[in-house]
Amino acid sequence: MxxxxxxxxxxxxxxxxxxxxxxxxxxxxxxxxxxxxxxxxxxxxxxEITLLEIGSCGLHVVHGAFQTGHNSVKWMVIDALSSFYFLFKDSLARRAAFTKLTNQTVFPLKYCRVRWVESVTVI
Structure with missing residues (x-):
């Protein structure tokens, strides 16, 4: 457009x-x-609606808030998300065992620490 x-x-x-x-x-x-x-x-x-106004790109605001909260509580969520990806990345045996135990074939995506609050594919 x-x-x-x-x-x-x-x-x-x-x-x-x-x-x-x-x-x-x-x-x-x-x-x-x-x-x-x-x-x-x-x-x-x-x-005739009212929207929550948090700037032109709310994702940046939410991401910043997530990072601040994450850093203050020291829960290491980001490290865990990154580790989940590498746990299955190059191990066919782990993938096979996981699939057999859970009947799931969806594996963690590589976590991007820079911008994304959630780990989803970007089109």
């Missing part, structure tokens, strides 16, 4: 989330350009 207006974004956003209830929407993360801010304003006005 190169050169899209805030109205274009609003139209496609509404089409994309049709089955969802907008009154349950909590926050929208955007990359900051003014057209995106106008889209959020139009959405709130048209749907």
């Amino acid at each position: 190169t050169g899209a207006t805030s109205q274009d974004i609003l139209k496609h956003f509404k089409e994309g989330i049709k089955p969802l209830h907008l009154n349950k929407l909590l926050q929208i993360s955007i990359d900051g350009p003014n057209v995106n801010w106008k889209f959020v304003k139009l959405l709130c006005e048209e749907e």
